[in-house]
Amino acid sequence: MKAVVIHAPHDLRIEEIAPAPAPGPGEVRVAIARGGICGSDLHYYHEGGFGAVRIREPMALGHEVSGIVAGLGAGVRGLSVGDKVALNPSRPCGECEYCRRDMRNQCLDMRFNGSAMRMPHEQGLFRAEVTLPAGQAVRLSPETDLALAALCEPFAVCLHAVGQGGALLGRRVLISGSGPIGCLAVAAARLAGAAEIVVTDIAAPPLRIAAAMGATRCIDLSAEAAALEVEKTGKGRIDVVFECSGAAPALRTACEVVRPGGQVITVGLGSEPQFPLSLVVSKEIRLAGSFRFDHEFALAADLIDRGRVDLSPVLTGVFPMEDAIAAFDFASDKAKAMKVQLRFGGD
Numbered sequence: 001m002k003a004v005v006i007h008a009p010h011d012l013r014i015e016e017i018a019p020a021p022a023p024g025p026g027e028v029r030v031a032i033a034r035g036g037i038c039g040s041d042l043h044y045y046h047e048g049g050f051g052a053v054r055i056r057e058p059m060a061l062g063h064e065v066s067g068i069v070a071g072l073g074a075g076v077r078g079l080s081v082g083d084k085v086a087l088n089p090s091r092p093c094g095e096c097e098y099c100r101r102d103m104r105n106q107c108l109d110m111r112f113n114g115s116a117m118r119m120p121h122e123q124g125l126f127r128a129e130v131t132l133p134a135g136q137a138v139r140l141s142p143e144t145d146l147a148l149a150a151l152c153e154p155f156a157v158c159l160h161a162v163g164q165g166g167a168l169l170g171r172r173v174l175i176s177g178s179g180p181i182g183c184l185a186v187a188a189a190r191l192a193g194a195a196e197i198v199v200t201d202i203a204a205p206p207l208r209i210a211a212a213m214g215a216t217r218c219i220d221l222s223a224e225a226a227a228l229e230v231e232k233t234g235k236g237r238i239d240v241v242f243e244c245s246g247a248a249p250a251l252r253t254a255c256e257v258v259r260p261g262g263q264v265i266t267v268g269l270g271s272e273p274q275f276p277l278s279l280v281v282s283k284e285i286r287l288a289g290s291f292r293f294d295h296e297f298a299l300a301a302d303l304i305d306r307g308r309v310d311l312s313p314v315l316t317g318v319f320p321m322e323d324a325i326a327a328f329d330f331a332s333d334k335a336k337a338m339k340v341q342l343r344f345g346g347d
């Protein structure tokens with residue numbers, strides 16, 4: 001069967017690998033239907049990794065996938081062959097200090113599909129079929145669109161971030177960075193009852209998608225840099241900022257627009273920005289990071305499954321998996337692409 005495997009920067013191959021093994025006890029085999037290309041997949045593709053994480057052996061990419069159950073091992077309950085499922089790529093150990101403290105996203109022995117953090121690497125899910133613990137498969141309704149189901153993982157990231165921001169009901173929110181995470185964060189903030197959602201970016205096309213997701217105001221900082229000045233007046237007017245861009249100046253801007261006692265939640269990873277310590281101290285800003293997700297994956301699946309959110313505006317392209325290289329190149333063009341998915345034929 002075929003898989004999308006990264007060997008080195010710009011050496012992405014669609015190659016034949018051994019079939020997914022027959023599912024053992026407690027395992028499930030899933031025919032992959034759709035797989036979304038994430039920013040981290042693009043970092044592996046262009047740079048061979050990010051930070052200290054580097055590809056040291058061939059690795060199938062992908063951790064945002066949906067599919068159809070193709071086989072069940074002994075003892076698996078609640079799933080049947082033919083069920084649509086979303087696959088949770090994270091497999092915390094369940095035993096370490098942080099798993100026991102209900103902080104599984106901080107697991108000391110995390111296995112995360114499509115990550116080169118461990119050696120051997122945890123293989124990704126851009127494969128025609130995968131066999132994995134049944135606990136990673138979340139059952140969906142027969143009518144759920146498998147393209148939307150493949151958004152569970154990035155949407156879970158946004159639900160976790162919104163959870164870090166506390167109650168958003170009636171709040172004024174700013175989301176900096178209108179990539180897939182920023183746009184999905186708009187949906188999460190809306191769901192949480194935010195009264196106003198301002199989104200900033202440095203390009204117009206992604207902001208049009210943020211608007212379609214329900215942003216109340218979109219500001220293209222490359223064209224109207226002064227438009228955010230009003231939010232800095234009176235020590236800042238925004239209750240909660242979600243920093244999703246990872247851009248160097250964005251953390252300072254976030255601290256300038258947030259009101260005293262307000263919150264800045266950092267989701268984006270990129271450059272190491274200069275830390276605006278004096279603003280954080282003098283305005284008593286509550287600053288928190290947000291990393292991956294935990295129980296929010298099941299919540300994301302449920303919200304998508306029941307049609308409580310429409311995430312379809314972020315889907316801007318689908319390519320057959322055989323054209324994965326074209327898909328990765330297209331996904332790298334931020335002017336054209338938001339969330340690009342591969343189709344694996346499992347639907």
Ligand code: ZN
Nearest residue numbers: 093096099107
């Ligand atoms: Zn653990």
